[in-house]
Amino acid sequence: MQTFEKRMIANGHQARYWLIVDSEDGNRIITFLPGRKELHPVITMKFSVRPGQGEASGFDLGDMVCSGELGEARSTGHTPDQGMMIYLSVPLLLDCLREWLRGQTKTLEFIGADTSFGLTFRKEKRHVSVASAAGPIGTASAQELAETVLRASEQLAVEALASLPADDSARPDYLAAMSAFRSFHEH
Structure with missing residues (x-):
């Protein structure tokens, strides 16, 4: 995916426009956004555990939702x-990311644990x-x-991780992956 900026005159008004194309699909136009000073891409993610699975376990099924300015994947x-084994999939995503x-790898293909749900991340010149x-879902800086x-x-750790039994190995694995990602992110 590539993003281009162009100043144009449309209907007698000069404005800045953003063109987003899928460079791996013959430069197919994904969207054309008018008039913002700067494109502020936003990606949001939400992880959740499905209710009604009985006693909590590291193998509990859950879901991922990823939303952006171009679409949503759930x-x-x-x-x-x-649905995926969420307590295994989130640490896998953190470690892979x-x-x-x-x-230096340009593309990351992520697939959750025990699911066909996946996300593709691509490094572009100024964003991911x-x-x-x-x-397409959207773009953001690597930091964002x-x-x-x-x-x-x-958020998932606060909402649900404590429900896992103390001796479930998914809990320390989840916390270790989150800690390693936090250390990477802060440096």
């Missing part, structure tokens, strides 16, 4: 079901683009993306 509402953001199999994913993982 693991809910699909046939076949795309940490290594990818620090490395996020997409799913259904299409890291902050978004860290906040969502911390």
